[in-house]
Amino acid sequence: MAQDNKTNTAETQESGSAFLPVDTFDLVVFGGTGDLARRKLIPALFHRFCDGQVTKKSRIIGTSRSDRSADQYRELVHKAYHEFSGDDDYDDKCWDDFAAQLDYVSLDVGSDKADWEALAKSLSKDKNRVRVFYLAVPPGLYVDICKGLKAAGLVTPNARVVLEKPLGTDYASAKATNEGVGAVFEENRIYRIDHYLGKETVQNLLVLRFGNILLEPLWSNRAIDHIEITVAESIGVGGRGSYYDGAGALRDMVQNHLLQLLCLTAMETPASLDADDVRTEKLKVMRALRPITQDVAPYLTVRGQYARGKVDEEVMADYLTDVGIDFSETETFVAIKAHIDNWRWAGVPIYIRTGKRMASRRSDIVIQFKPVPHSVFGSTKLNPNRLVIRLQPDEAVKLYMEIKEPGAGGLRLKTLPLNLSYADNFAVRYPDAYERLLMDVVRGNLSLFMRGDEVEAAWKWVDEIREAWEQADQRLELYQAGQDGPDQAHDMLAKDGTQWV
Ligand code: BG6
Numbered sequence: 001m002a003q004d005n006k007t008n009t010a011e012t013q014e015s016g017s018a019f020l021p022v023d024t025f026d027l028v029v030f031g032g033t034g035d036l037a038r039r040k041l042i043p044a045l046f047h048r049f050c051d052g053q054v055t056k057k058s059r060i061i062g063t064s065r066s067d068r069s070a071d072q073y074r075e076l077v078h079k080a081y082h083e084f085s086g087d088d089d090y091d092d093k094c095w096d097d098f099a100a101q102l103d104y105v106s107l108d109v110g111s112d113k114a115d116w117e118a119l120a121k122s123l124s125k126d127k128n129r130v131r132v133f134y135l136a137v138p139p140g141l142y143v144d145i146c147k148g149l150k151a152a153g154l155v156t157p158n159a160r161v162v163l164e165k166p167l168g169t170d171y172a173s174a175k176a177t178n179e180g181v182g183a184v185f186e187e188n189r190i191y192r193i194d195h196y197l198g199k200e201t202v203q204n205l206l207v208l209r210f211g212n213i214l215l216e217p218l219w220s221n222r223a224i225d226h227i228e229i230t231v232a233e234s235i236g237v238g239g240r241g242s243y244y245d246g247a248g249a250l251r252d253m254v255q256n257h258l259l260q261l262l263c264l265t266a267m268e269t270p271a272s273l274d275a276d277d278v279r280t281e282k283l284k285v286m287r288a289l290r291p292i293t294q295d296v297a298p299y300l301t302v303r304g305q306y307a308r309g310k311v312d313e314e315v316m317a318d319y320l321t322d323v324g325i326d327f328s329e330t331e332t333f334v335a336i337k338a339h340i341d342n343w344r345w346a347g348v349p350i351y352i353r354t355g356k357r358m359a360s361r362r363s364d365i366v367i368q369f370k371p372v373p374h375s376v377f378g379s380t381k382l383n384p385n386r387l388v389i390r391l392q393p394d395e396a397v398k399l400y401m402e403i404k405e406p407g408a409g410g411l412r413l414k415t416l417p418l419n420l421s422y423a424d425n426f427a428v429r430y431p432d433a434y435e436r437l438l439m440d441v442v443r444g445n446l447s448l449f450m451r452g453d454e455v456e457a458a459w460k461w462v463d464e465i466r467e468a469w470e471q472a473d474q475r476l477e478l479y480q481a482g483q484d485g486p487d488q489a490h491d492m493l494a495k496d497g498t499q500w501v
Contacts (some may be wrong), residue, residue, distance in 0.1 A: 016076065022442040023130050024055045027122050030145055031136035032062025032073070032104065034241075036164060038080035040195075041136065042102075044434035047080065049101070050094040051091055053439060056101070060124050063107040069436040070349030073104035081498050089429070091453070116152035117251040123154065131159040131415060132441055138243075139168055143180030150184045160189040162441055165256050166247060167192055167450075170466075171459040183430040192450040196257040200420070201391040205264045205365070205446070206273070208389070215387075216269070218369065220320060220344045224483075226386065227350045228366040228501060229261050234311050237332070240321035250303075253354040255462040260285065260450070262350060265365055266340055268273050275446035286457035290339040295470035302477060302489045304333035307355040309480030316357055316481035329476055332356045335489035339498075349496065357481040363391035366501045383415045388501065395422035395430070399460075 027045070029037050042062075048054045062073050078095065105122050107115040112440050114334035123131065133143055133149060142163060149155050161181065168174030209215060218224070231253060237244040244252065263282035270277035291299050305328070308318045319332055333355030340350065343440055367387040375382050386400040405412040422430075440448055468474070478487035484500065485492075493499050 009128060011334050012118065014249065015291065021053055021055050024057045024441055025130040025132055025442045026059045026061065027132040027134060027438075027442075028061045028063060028119065028123075029109075029134045029136055030063055030109075030141075033064040033066065033068075033076060034136055036136045037062060037078055039084045040132065041438070042077040043081050043085040044432050044438055046095065046333070047089075048097050048435050048439055049098045050089070050091060056097075056099075059101050059103060059122075059124065062103055062104045063105045063117070063119065065106065065108045067106045068104060070102065070104045070243050074099045077102070086105075089135070090326075094338060099161060109141055109148055115153070117149055120152055124241050125483060127156045128158055128360040129156075130442055130444075134162040134164075135348075136164050136442075138141055139163070139166060139173070139177055142177050146181050146184040148275070154198065155184060159185070160444070161185050161442060162191040162193060164193055166251060167256075167455050168459065169247070171456060171461050174456055174459045178456065181272065181286050182452065187452060188446065190452070191437075191446065192452070192455060193437060194256045194450055195433040196260055197448040197450075198435075198437040199391060200430050201389070201395045204397075205261075205389065209265075210269055221346055221348045223347055223369050224348055225368045225370045226348055226496070226498060227265060227368070228364070228383065229265070229350070229364045230366075230500065231258060231261075232361060233354075233355040233356050234358060234361045234482075236306070236316060236322045236481070237254075237319065238322075244332075245323050245325065245328055245330045249332055249334045249354055249356070250462055252465060254334055254336070254352065255458050256450075258352045258354055259458045259461070261363075261365060262338070262352060265281065265367075265433045267346060268344070272432070273447055275449070276451070278447055283451070283457055284342075285340060286454060286461065288340045288342045288345075289461050290341050291461065292465045292468055294468040294471040297465065297472050298474055299492075300337045301465060301469070301474070301493055302333070302335040302486060302491070303469060303474060303475045304355065304407075304479045304486040305330065305332035306332050306355070306481045307478045309357070309482045311357060311359070311482040318481070319357075319382045331476060333358075333479060333489070335485060337492060341446065342364045351493060351500070353485060355485050358484050359482055365389040366389065368498070368501075377411065377413065380411060380413055382413065386501070388417075396420060413467065 029041055031037055045054060045060055078099065103122050105119045107119055135145055135366050146161065163181065266285045267281040268279045305319050309316060320326065322327060335351065335353035338350045338352060356407040369385040371384045372382060382402055388398045390396045397420040400415050400417045402413050403416055405414045437448060477488050480484040490500065
């Protein structure tokens with residue numbers, strides 16, 4: 001029966017715009033040999049190519065400082081594809097065709113003109129072709145690269161720049177980056193990536209909220225008791241220790257992914273899905289976030305760091321060992337009780353948490369509704385409704401309702417979910433978030449990218465928390481790897497008479 005309901009893959013391909021070819025483009029990846037390019041960007045482009053979305057004349061040019069030939073570059077990314085991206089749909093012929101479009105230019109950003117000229121040579125002479133400069137490098141290089149592109153005359157009318165997160169390390173650096181990049185590219189040609197916005201289930205949040213009449217009348221403090229947003233990871237910091245130790249979970253995850261999820265959950269209905277309509281509504285939420293100051297930070301936030309422990313029966317080292325240092329005050333876990341000071345959300349706590357080396361990988365948005373105002377069922381326990389939006393893995397939307405358990409012997413109630421499971425309903429491969437986002441850059445669709453003022457507003461809120469931690473000398477609580485964060489994060493909700501779901 002479930003099979004009958006499954007969306008047919010062929011139909012989806014024919015009707016879904018995801019498979020329409022985009023304009024021919026030249027895409028330059030700065031940091032072309034780095035982790036992001038090898039794990040995500042090249043595989044994403046390869047998949048779009050095999051689905052016929054990337055035209056045969058498009059070109060992808062990797063750059064980095066090291067000397068290597070185009071063939072060596074192709075070999076490097078080919079090896080990485082097999083290492084990181086799984087081989088389920090892999091097709092040798094398709095890779096060979098794709099690889100023919102790959103090129104490599106060795107480029108030192110601070111170098112003389114020669115490197116930039118080599119890059120210029122590798123680009124199409126057609127000045128109207130879509131040109132994408134993807135900066136998969138540390139943010140400290142963004143402005144210099146943009147200046148270099150301008151000086152080399154590479155910023156053609158259809159050129160655009162993609163900035164990877166983190167966009168700065170605080171409000172001041174983000175503002176300086178926005179200004180520096182903005183001096184070369186207009187705002188509508190700057191694509192600030194938050195890859196969570198490219199996830200299928202995150203986009204589905206918009207459809208769920210604004211494509212159904214049922215939820216909107218209940219989507220406020222009138223019917224909602226509180227909201228929880230969890231992005232839990234079972235992985236540690238891997239080989240990214242030196243970056244991570246300077247960032248921590250607040251900068252690495254809260255400033256971007258969690259705040260974006262919060263905004264999409266809490267924002268007003270935009271007039272349309274046009275980029276600025278959506279981004280303006282998200283910005284309003286950021287601006288309404290109540291500041292967390294030194295006096296309240298110890299009650300409203302928990303910061304933790306993982307200690308040695310077991311994840312799935314496997315013993316995991318502590319954070320310090322993973323990073324290879326003796327001491328660190330960097331948090332790998334954050335929980336925050338946030339408030340949005342506006343009419344819709346007054347009095348509704350929004351609990352957010354994220355951490356590494358937690359029990360399992362899962363991202364959920366939980367909307368906890370209030371109890372019915374009066375129970376007609378006497379002493380029988382009634383569980384308030386709950387909507388759980390599982391973003392990953394096992395993508396699903398579950399609405400928990402009370403129903404009568406069948407049978408004689410008195411009225412017994414049971415809480416069961418209406419279950420919209422993706423796996424049960426769709427027989428399609430979920431494209432990686434980067435596939436969608438890269439194609440949107442080429443199409444010129446900014447809806448799933450962050451505007452400069454949004455990023456700055458997010459930093460302002462997060463900076464205040466960080467400063468509060470420093471001023472209050474807030475403790476770093478240890479949690480064992482495999483635990484869902486420190487006990488204090490559970491206590492925070494217990495004090496409010498609730499618990500993490
Ligand atoms: C990145 C963070 O932005 O998101 C990483 O820098 C984190 O630390 C990753 O692991 C999580 O992304 P995903 O898609 O695996 O949930």
